[in-house]
Every structure is written in structure tokens, then in C-alpha cells.
Amino acid sequence: MVFFWRRKTESAPESSSPSIPQQEAEKDVAEIVQEQPSPVVDAQPQPQETDSESQYLPADSEGEGSPEERPRGLFGKLKSALAQRIRKTREGLVGQIRAVIKAAGKVDEDLLERIEEILIKADVGPETTLRIIEEMREFEARGATAEELIAGFKGQLMGIVGKDHRPLTLPDVRPWVVLFVGVNGTGKTTTIGKLAAQLRKQGKKVMMVAGDTFRAAAVEQLHIWAERTGSVFVSKGMGADPAGVAFDALTQARAEGVDVVLIDTAGRLHTKTNLMEELKKIVRVVGKQLPGAPHDTLLVLDATTGQNAISQAKVFTEAIPVTGIVMTKLDGTAKGGVLIAIRNLFPIPVVKIGVGEGIDDLRDFNPQEFVDALFEDETAQ
Ligand SMILES: Nc1nc2c(ncn2[C@@H]2O[C@H](COP(=O)(O)OP(=O)(O)OP(=O)(O)O)[C@@H](O)[C@H]2O)c(=O)[nH]1
Ligand SMILES: [Mg+2]
Structure with missing residues (x-):
């Protein structure tokens, strides 16, 4: 199996990506400039069949974890x-x-x-x-x-x-543009909120971009995270063309001296080819607007989905240049072994792990710390 991985930097602009020809990017941008502000929807909304809207609100917990996850005595x-x-x-x-x-x-x-x-x-x-x-x-x-x-x-x-292994580090570019992708419900929006909180603590000016324009609740969920973390929020509402939203956001980010732009996308089913095409379009347009961007594209995978995470990683990495993986929901699941499978099969670093719903529950992935934690032996003490 051959998987495509490339870490983009400013010195490796969009033209180096085989999947993003320059002409296509120019066509996309021309379209966006012409079409705005009328919304463009070239994909079907993904129905949220099982999720209640309340699950999309930021969790109140500040990283305490469930009682059974808390240290005892x-x-x-x-x-x-x-x-x-x-x-x-x-x-x-x-x-x-x-x-x-x-x-x-x-x-x-x-x-x-x-x-x-x-x-x-x-x-x-x-x-x-x-x-x-x-x-x-x-x-x-x-x-x-x-x-x-x-x-x-x-x-x-x-x-x-x-x-x-490579940690996620703030590169020497401004704004640093990070695109979040992944299927429905893996934790993209929540991860953006948690990462924004970390960056805000470092004094960075953060912008959140509502590129998930399928659900009104998705836009509102991100808005709440933006307010909670004191981040700039950019949205053009439901039904807007996500690539267009990202395009405008970058213009605003440059004008306002934003340090980090975090772009949320819809959680779409990877089996729907048109939806993957839309992600490719976002990548092209963002790269056209700001050469080198997105500087990082993070694939968010949910550990509780076990082996499904592997097929998701395959589809996404084949479609767009993924630079890092965020593995969420490692708390409370016995399926965390999938992280080992993902690292064995894909030459893409896991950069962050989600270990709870709270704002502080996003950790840097440190391979040594992770393996040491796996090997902690309660019976030996
Ligand atoms: N336990 C736990 N829950 C998490 C973690 N990360 C996210 N969640 C929860 O997972 C649910 C879905 O998270 P979202 O951030 O809305 O996921 P999404 O990928 O944006 O979903 P869509 O917008 O539908 O594609 C929410 O209830 C989050 O609180 C984690 O690390 N641990
Ligand atoms: Mg979301």
C-alpha cells in the first residue's frame, strides 16, 4: 500500500501538489469572486440522524474526565x-x-x-x-x-x-492556516475549540472559520467555541460555499493580523466522492489565496470507531495532503490500539490526542509518554 503524505511549507507552495493544478485553483477563485455572495451548494447536507443538537455544545467539564477516569486516592x-x-x-x-x-x-x-x-x-x-x-x-x-x-x-x-514523529508547531508564517477534515462526529469542531484555547493562552490571535455550512447547529457550535476562547469568528451562514468562506476569511485574517486561522469543515461521509471534491476545492482556493496554505491539514479520527478510522485515513490521505492526525476520544474506549495501526500504516504523525470533552482535554501526542502510559502497571505497585 502506498499512501500519500506531504508536509507543506511556504517553500513548497500549492503547485507542488499533484492533485491541485494551478489552473484549477485559478478557475475556483474566479468562480468564487464571481459568485459571491450567492451561496453555492454542490453537495447534499449530511443528515444528523442520531445526534441531538446539545451534543455539539462545548462541554462544561474542564478536563476532569468521568469519575472512573479520575485518579483514585x-x-x-x-x-x-x-x-x-x-x-x-x-x-x-x-x-x-x-x-x-x-x-x-x-x-x-x-x-x-x-x-x-x-x-x-x-x-x-x-x-x-x-x-x-x-x-x-x-x-x-x-x-x-x-x-x-x-x-x-x-x-x-x-x-x-x-x-x-513530528509535533504540531507554529511555523514561521503568519497567518498559519490549519484545515480540519474528517468524517461526521469525529471531533473536528471540538478540537478546533480546544486548540484555539491553547493558542490563546500563548497570546496568539486566532480566527475560526465556519467551513461546515451544512448545518446551522455546526455554525453555532463553532461560534460558541469562538466566544469561549476569544477567537475571531468568520461565517457566511448555512449553505454558503465553504471554499468561498475560507477565501474571504483569509483576506480578513491578513488584514487583521491574525496569527492562526483554523478552518472547520463538514463531517461528511468519505464514500461521497463529491464531498471529497469539495475538500480538494477548499485546499486549492486557500492555496491560491495564500501560497503555502493550508500549512497543515489535520485529519481528525475518532478512536472509538476502531478499524473504520483506518479506511477513513486511507480515503482522506489519498484525496488531500494530510499533514497530521488528531486522534480523539481515547478516553473511555478500549479501541485505542487503532492509533498504533494508524501509525504503522501511514507515514503521518499523530500530532494531538483528545482525552475528554473538556476544553483542556487536548494533548500533544508524545510517543514516549503514550507508550509509557500504556505500560503503567497497576498490579506492580
Ligand atoms: N470523550 C470525548 N469526546 C469528544 C472528544 N472530542 C470530541 N468529543 C465529542 O464528540 C462529539 C462530536 O464532536 P464534534 O466536535 O461536534 O465533531 P465534528 O467532527 O465537528 O462533527 P460534525 O460537525 O458532525 O462533523 C461531541 O459531543 C464532542 O464533545 C474527546 O477527545 N473525548
Ligand atoms: Mg463539526
């Missing part, structure tokens, strides 16, 4: 906060593997089969599980002890999630 306080948040994945993945290794006492084929089962159940995915098991066979071949296998497993995970 002195013992709990010894645990790292991250280990608490990813408790279910930690127990379902490393906890169980550690238990079967300890119970087996020796490394043999039977043990490797049990480990394989646990990895699959923890959503590490077939390809990545196979890779891990193949590497573990080498431990079996040289008669490794149970302890050596556990330590080796930690090294394997670190090798996968740490490979080509």
Missing part, C-alpha cells in the same frame, strides 16, 4: 494522568498481554497466538498485529524470557508510534 495519584485517561486501552492491550505472558512463563507459539488475539481485539488491526507477532517470533527463536518479551513489546510499540 493516593494510589491513583501515582498514576500518570494520561494512563488514567487511556485506562481501557491500557488494560485491554498491554494489561492483558502482560498477564498472558506472565501466566505462560515461557515464550512459545501458543503464547504468540494468545497475544495475536488480544492485539486484534484491541483494534491494532491485522497488518500491524502480523508485524508485531512476526517480530515476537524472533524472541521465541532465541529463547527469550517472559520479561524480555514484555520489554521487547514495549520497544516494538515505541518503534511504531515514534517513527517519523
Whole structure:
């Protein structure tokens, strides 16, 4: 499998993208300038069948997590906060593997089969599980002890999630334009709100752009986050052409000296080709308006969807140049193993993780800290 990944910088303007020809970008911009202000809708609204509108409001919690995720007493306080948040994945993945290794006492084929089962159940995915098991066979071949296998497993995970890691950093460009993409309900808007809060704390002037023009509630949800974080809010209401909204927003951002522009997009089904075309159009238009932009395109994936996140990553990375992944909802799910699969299959760094609904529940993804948290051992204390 070959996946397309490219980190765009100002020195790598839009013309370097094979999927965004210059002519197309010029045509899009000409269209937008001509068509405004009449709204253009070239995709069907995505019905929100199961979600109540209230779920789109920012959570009141300030990152405390659910009671079961909170550290309990002195013992709990010894645990790292991250280990608490990813408790279910930690127990379902490393906890169980550690238990079967300890119970087996020796490394043999039977043990490797049990480990394989646990990895699959923890959503590490077939390809990545196979890779891990193949590497573990080498431990079996040289008669490794149970302890050596556990330590080796930690090294394997670190090798996968740490490979080509790159944190999300503010580049030396102004405005820094970040586009958020991902299917319905993964946490794009919430992540924009949380990231804006972090950037505001650093004294940055932040603009939020309502590029999800399918639902009135989506625009309002972003508006609430903008007010809550003291960010500039740009919207042209429901039904407006998202590329047009982004185009105007960048004009305003440059005029007002905005440091960071965060563009929200609709959570669309990746199976709808016209919707992916619309994302491509946003990328083209933004790049035409400001060469090098979007400087980062972050794909937001929901850990609770397990293996679906992999097919989403495939579709989005093939359509547009994704520079980083945000994996949300790692709190409260046992499916967090999908992060390992994603890192094994895509040469795209996970830059942020969502560990709760609160404004402070977005963390930098630090591979070492993540693996250490997965390996925190309650039974050892
Ligand atoms: N537990 C938990 N919930 C989260 C996290 N991130 C987002 N959510 C919740 O997920 C739900 C959907 O989040 P949104 O930000 O609206 O998702 P979206 O991708 O913008 O959705 P659409 O606009 O429909 O495409 C909300 O209830 C959020 O509070 C997270 O890290 N942990
Ligand atoms: Mg949204």
C-alpha cells in the first residue's frame, strides 16, 4: 500500500501538489469572486440522524474526565494522568498481554497466538498485529524470557508510534492556516475549540472559520467555541460555499493580523466522492489565496470507531495532503490500539490526542509518554 503524505511549507507552495493544478485553483477563485455572495451548494447536507443538537455544545467539564477516569486516592495519584485517561486501552492491550505472558512463563507459539488475539481485539488491526507477532517470533527463536518479551513489546510499540514523529508547531508564517477534515462526529469542531484555547493562552490571535455550512447547529457550535476562547469568528451562514468562506476569511485574517486561522469543515461521509471534491476545492482556493496554505491539514479520527478510522485515513490521505492526525476520544474506549495501526500504516504523525470533552482535554501526542502510559502497571505497585 502506498499512501500519500506531504508536509507543506511556504517553500513548497500549492503547485507542488499533484492533485491541485494551478489552473484549477485559478478557475475556483474566479468562480468564487464571481459568485459571491450567492451561496453555492454542490453537495447534499449530511443528515444528523442520531445526534441531538446539545451534543455539539462545548462541554462544561474542564478536563476532569468521568469519575472512573479520575485518579483514585493516593494510589491513583501515582498514576500518570494520561494512563488514567487511556485506562481501557491500557488494560485491554498491554494489561492483558502482560498477564498472558506472565501466566505462560515461557515464550512459545501458543503464547504468540494468545497475544495475536488480544492485539486484534484491541483494534491494532491485522497488518500491524502480523508485524508485531512476526517480530515476537524472533524472541521465541532465541529463547527469550517472559520479561524480555514484555520489554521487547514495549520497544516494538515505541518503534511504531515514534517513527517519523513530528509535533504540531507554529511555523514561521503568519497567518498559519490549519484545515480540519474528517468524517461526521469525529471531533473536528471540538478540537478546533480546544486548540484555539491553547493558542490563546500563548497570546496568539486566532480566527475560526465556519467551513461546515451544512448545518446551522455546526455554525453555532463553532461560534460558541469562538466566544469561549476569544477567537475571531468568520461565517457566511448555512449553505454558503465553504471554499468561498475560507477565501474571504483569509483576506480578513491578513488584514487583521491574525496569527492562526483554523478552518472547520463538514463531517461528511468519505464514500461521497463529491464531498471529497469539495475538500480538494477548499485546499486549492486557500492555496491560491495564500501560497503555502493550508500549512497543515489535520485529519481528525475518532478512536472509538476502531478499524473504520483506518479506511477513513486511507480515503482522506489519498484525496488531500494530510499533514497530521488528531486522534480523539481515547478516553473511555478500549479501541485505542487503532492509533498504533494508524501509525504503522501511514507515514503521518499523530500530532494531538483528545482525552475528554473538556476544553483542556487536548494533548500533544508524545510517543514516549503514550507508550509509557500504556505500560503503567497497576498490579506492580
Ligand atoms: N470523550 C470525548 N469526546 C469528544 C472528544 N472530542 C470530541 N468529543 C465529542 O464528540 C462529539 C462530536 O464532536 P464534534 O466536535 O461536534 O465533531 P465534528 O467532527 O465537528 O462533527 P460534525 O460537525 O458532525 O462533523 C461531541 O459531543 C464532542 O464533545 C474527546 O477527545 N473525548
Ligand atoms: Mg463539526
